[in-house]
Amino acid sequence: MNRRNFVRSTAVIGAGLSLPFSTTLASGTKDELRIGFIGTGLRGQGHLDAIAKREDCRIVAYCDVDPRMLDRTKELVSAHNGLRPAVYTGSEEAWRVMLAKEDLDAVIISTPWEWHVPMAVAALEHNLYVGMEVGGAFSVEECWELVHAEEGSRGKLFFLENVCYRRDVMAVLQMVRAGIFGELVHFQGGYQHDLRAVKLNDGKQPYGGGVEFGEKGFSESKWRTQHSVRRNGELYPTHGLGPVAMMANIHRGNRMTHLTAMSSSSRGLHDYIVGHPKGGPDHPNARVRFALGDVVTTMIQCQNGESILLQHDTSLPRPYSLGFRVQGTKGLWMDVNQSLHVEGSSPAHQWEDAAPWLAKYDHPLWKKYADLATGAGHGGMDWFLINSFVEHAKRGEHPPIDVYDAAAWMVITPLSERSIQQGSAPQSIPDFTNGRWVNRIPSFAIQEDY
Amino acid sequence: MNRRNFVRSTAVIGAGLSLPFSTTLASGTKDELRIGFIGTGLRGQGHLDAIAKREDCRIVAYCDVDPRMLDRTKELVSAHNGLRPAVYTGSEEAWRVMLAKEDLDAVIISTPWEWHVPMAVAALEHNLYVGMEVGGAFSVEECWELVHAEEGSRGKLFFLENVCYRRDVMAVLQMVRAGIFGELVHFQGGYQHDLRAVKLNDGKQPYGGGVEFGEKGFSESKWRTQHSVRRNGELYPTHGLGPVAMMANIHRGNRMTHLTAMSSSSRGLHDYIVGHPKGGPDHPNARVRFALGDVVTTMIQCQNGESILLQHDTSLPRPYSLGFRVQGTKGLWMDVNQSLHVEGSSPAHQWEDAAPWLAKYDHPLWKKYADLATGAGHGGMDWFLINSFVEHAKRGEHPPIDVYDAAAWMVITPLSERSIQQGSAPQSIPDFTNGRWVNRIPSFAIQEDY
Numbered sequence: 018m019n020r021r022n023f024v025r026s027t028a029v030i031g032a033g034l035s036l037p038f039s040t041t042l043a044s045g046t047k048d049e050l051r052i053g054f055i056g057t058g059l060r061g062q063g064h065l066d067a068i069a070k071r072e073d074c075r076i077v078a079y080c081d082v083d084p085r086m087l088d089r090t091k092e093l094v095s096a097h098n099g100l101r102p103a104v105y106t107g108s109e110e111a112w113r114v115m116l117a118k119e120d121l122d123a124v125i126i127s128t129p130w131e132w133h134v135p136m137a138v139a140a141l142e143h144n145l146y147v148g149m150e151v152g153g154a155f156s157v158e159e160c161w162e163l164v165h166a167e168e169g170s171r172g173k174l175f176f177l178e179n180v181c182y183r184r185d186v187m188a189v190l191q192m193v194r195a196g197i198f199g200e201l202v203h204f205q206g207g208y209q210h211d212l213r214a215v216k217l218n219d220g221k222q223p224y225g226g227g228v229e230f231g232e233k234g235f236s237e238s239k240w241r242t243q244h245s246v247r248r249n250g251e252l253y254p255t256h257g258l259g260p261v262a263m264m265a266n267i268h269r270g271n272r273m274t275h276l277t278a279m280s281s282s283s284r285g286l287h288d289y290i291v292g293h294p295k296g297g298p299d300h301p302n303a304r305v306r307f308a309l310g311d312v313v314t315t316m317i318q319c320q321n322g323e324s325i326l327l328q329h330d331t332s333l334p335r336p337y338s339l340g341f342r343v344q345g346t347k348g349l350w351m352d353v354n355q356s357l358h359v360e361g362s363s364p365a366h367q368w369e370d371a372a373p374w375l376a377k378y379d380h381p382l383w384k385k386y387a388d389l390a391t392g393a394g395h396g397g398m399d400w401f402l403i404n405s406f407v408e409h410a411k412r413g414e415h416p417p418i419d420v421y422d423a424a425a426w427m428v429i430t431p432l433s434e435r436s437i438q439q440g441s442a443p444q445s446i447p448d449f450t451n452g453r454w455v456n457r458i459p460s461f462a463i464q465e466d467y
Numbered sequence: 468m469n470r471r472n473f474v475r476s477t478a479v480i481g482a483g484l485s486l487p488f489s490t491t492l493a494s495g496t497k498d499e500l501r502i503g504f505i506g507t508g509l510r511g512q513g514h515l516d517a518i519a520k521r522e523d524c525r526i527v528a529y530c531d532v533d534p535r536m537l538d539r540t541k542e543l544v545s546a547h548n549g550l551r552p553a554v555y556t557g558s559e560e561a562w563r564v565m566l567a568k569e570d571l572d573a574v575i576i577s578t579p580w581e582w583h584v585p586m587a588v589a590a591l592e593h594n595l596y597v598g599m600e601v602g603g604a605f606s607v608e609e610c611w612e613l614v615h616a617e618e619g620s621r622g623k624l625f626f627l628e629n630v631c632y633r634r635d636v637m638a639v640l641q642m643v644r645a646g647i648f649g650e651l652v653h654f655q656g657g658y659q660h661d662l663r664a665v666k667l668n669d670g671k672q673p674y675g676g677g678v679e680f681g682e683k684g685f686s687e688s689k690w691r692t693q694h695s696v697r698r699n700g701e702l703y704p705t706h707g708l709g710p711v712a713m714m715a716n717i718h719r720g721n722r723m724t725h726l727t728a729m730s731s732s733s734r735g736l737h738d739y740i741v742g743h744p745k746g747g748p749d750h751p752n753a754r755v756r757f758a759l760g761d762v763v764t765t766m767i768q769c770q771n772g773e774s775i776l777l778q779h780d781t782s783l784p785r786p787y788s789l790g791f792r793v794q795g796t797k798g799l800w801m802d803v804n805q806s807l808h809v810e811g812s813s814p815a816h817q818w819e820d821a822a823p824w825l826a827k828y829d830h831p832l833w834k835k836y837a838d839l840a841t842g843a844g845h846g847g848m849d850w851f852l853i854n855s856f857v858e859h860a861k862r863g864e865h866p867p868i869d870v871y872d873a874a875a876w877m878v879i880t881p882l883s884e885r886s887i888q889q890g891s892a893p894q895s896i897p898d899f900t901n902g903r904w905v906n907r908i909p910s911f912a913i914q915e916d917y
Binding site: 199200202203211275277279280281282283284285288310311312314316318321322323324326330333334335336337344345346347348349351353354358360366367368440441442443 | 649650652653661725727729730731732733734735738760761762764766768771772773774776780783784785786787794795796797798799801803804808810816817818890891892893
């Protein structure tokens with residue numbers, strides 16, 4: 018209690034200060050983390066539910082503008098005994114009131130993409146430990162703003178990229194660190210997910226049933242689809258890039274230097290509207306011209322010579338696949354065929370089932386906590402994400418996925434847009450660490466406790 | 468006989484003429500095609516053997532500079548009754564003598580890459596029907612030279628891209644033409660083949676056993692490896708590009724407009740030399756610096772909006788895969804997992820085994836000739852390639868894979884090299900058809916006889 022009051026008062030005092038380097042919130046480990054939620058749509062509800070199940074967190078408040086989502090959240094909260102969080106709503110600025118009024122240690126931001134950075138910056142000004150959901154940025158400047166906000170805060174930015182915690186991805190990271198693939202030279206990843214029924218629905222259910230979006234949509238179709246109307250680029254880079262960035266030691270002895278992007282034609286969403294029983298050629302949305310190419314491919318060069326290929330593919334009928342490929346001088350793993358080849362172990366020139374390798378190199382965290390993670394979102398990986406966030410936040414520790422990672426992964430979006438606008442011209446990727454990537458060392462999933 | 472003499476005499480008369488458009492060699496179908504071979508290394512021997520088995524061809528002459536390859540060819544020839552071809556050798560210009568002295572209808576060129584275009588140009592000047600093996604070009608100008616040579620000849624250029632005839636590729640082409648994948652938006656292909664034991668051998672056997680190349684190498688290591696020393700680019704684009712170019716109707720209502728390329732670091736060949744029992748860190752070849760990146764990725768934009776991704780990956784341990792992906796508004800096929808997804812037929816968001824679809828859409832040519840093709844090179848596809856070449860040549864018909872295809876596919880190599888030299892800057896792809904792509908219609912594998 019005393020500790021929390023101490024933190025609170027220094028937070029108030031420090032709100033106007035700008036510190037040259039990030040520091041920890043406080044020494045020692047908090048018994049309880051006081052958390053607020055900005056955004057309780059489906060993703061925020063998932064996080065809130067995960068946090069509510071924990072003994073070491075107290076949900077102090079939450080905030081949203083959508084009455085239907087607030088109803089759902091209220092229902093969720095009532096299913097947990099003893100929760101009495103304050104609710105902030107009624108204005109697009111209600112979250113600012115929550116940040117000003119509530120005594121918080123940490124905040125989790127799960128809002129439409131365009132709100133991520135302004136909200137994170139404000140929360141950092143309150144010296145909070147900030148969990149920010151993923152998405153792409155809108156400008157290079159916005160990414161710098163996020164970096165500068167954290168560098169001037171006693172708070173921290175934990176970028177909530179859950180795929181870094183996927184079981185196979187973490188096993189492959191262990192294999193990479195054990196040298197199984199030799200020196201790495203090439204990576205692939207992406208976001209290949211048929212989101213047509215997410216981007217277009219009936220305004221009542223979150224998935225499918227119609228071809229509405231924007232004001233007439235519900236959940237993600239309310240805000241996400243408009244990005245497909247206006248923008249053409251790698252709009253959602255981090256699920257594919259984050260895991261391989263960790264394997265490539267980006268910002269830990271390596272960095273991304275430049276990229277070039279190319280877009281296919283844009284047909285999928287229009288065809289879906291025209292072909293849907295609730296749509297058709299005369300539906301008003303059949304006249305919408307979607308800017309987003311159905312398949313956007315981005316190539317990224319790294320300082321140490323590696324290439325990274327990203328693919329964004331969310332408007333066509335296709336099976337879900339993040340398209341991972343991790344390739345080095347001794348072999349490679351691909352997830353689309355769930356196979357790998359390791360020289361000297363696999364039969365020459367042949368694929369081998371990846372499963373026994375993934376089991377052998379199962380990450381210690383998964384070995385320890387797999388039972389607890391069962392039933393958590395996205396195959397359990399969300400449990401590890403939230404656990405890592407909470408345990409780091411309780412200790413005020415530097416996040417394993419930090420503000421530099423967030424900035425460099427998110428900046429792929431505006432740079433890919435610019436590259437496509439310029440006929441695939443290469444774009445420099447800023448060094449958001451200002452040279453600190455040279456000496457930083459890996460911290461993600463190094464220790465085995467959280 | 469009369470017809471052949473007629474063709475021969477008009478060829479001699481016409482050798483100095485430059486005609487504005489390609490014309491057929493002669494009306495009607497030849498009873499017998501008189502063929503010469505330039506280059507009888509392993510690939511040339513394969514073609515010679517295939518031709519020797521046919522009733523409708525006569526092998527008139529062949530030419531090579533390598534005594535060991537000539538010995539092997541002589542042995543091959545002696546296995547066929549009644550063959551008495553003339554042999555040309557002893558100088559790098561011996562093939563010119565062969566072209567001048569022999570009475571040929573057609574020639575097949577299977578030499579190191581740098582000889583393809585000069586030899587094809589000279590053969591076209593003799594008004595021959597030219598089968599030219601695949602490879603990348605060295606300059607944009609070289610590709611124009613090839614085009615101009617054919618346009619000024621009564622001969623024809625048939626580009627011998629065998630993967631266009633692969634059984635699954637032809638079935639997918641049938642599916643594309645049947646609209647199974649809807650409107651196509653994105654393609655992938657490549658040449659992903661661990662060639663380390665091809666590029667480095669013991670100078671006696673064609674595959675492996677040592678780490679020698681160049682003067683001390685044998686077969687492909689004698690000439691191909693030097694390209695990995697000096698050049699960095701998409702060195703072997705056509706196996707991946709050819710099949711998808713046919714599906715995308717390149718030069719038949721579509722064309723490739725520009726590309727950008729990126730290279731990974733170059734580690735594989737050096738590591739192989741150092742780690743090989745006959746090599747080691749003190750072997751002279753351990754000091755060779757290979758320019759070729761282990762994984763080179765190229766993105767190509769098409770006039771009608773499609774994107775094509777190519778990958779060249781020949782210096783690392785990996786299973787063979789041409790990495791095909793054919794994707795449209797109704798689904799996609801990938802060969803690495805031998806799966807596809809077709810909207811409305813496949814379970815939603817799930818892969819389906821491609822095999823039943825490939826069987827259902829088996830190309831009529833494969834249905835008709837699969838038995839004959841059994842045992843031919845590369846899973847039988849070489850039989851279809853040679854059959855198509857001979858049947859088109861006998862009739863003097865326009866080749867289904869023609870000089871414009873050759874030029875545009877081969878030019879990917881020098882343009883990718885330039886893009887990499889310029890930090891992945893985009894490069895325009897010339898329109899070698901000078902606008903004729905607008906009105907040309909598909910001809911590859913349209914008819915069902917050959």
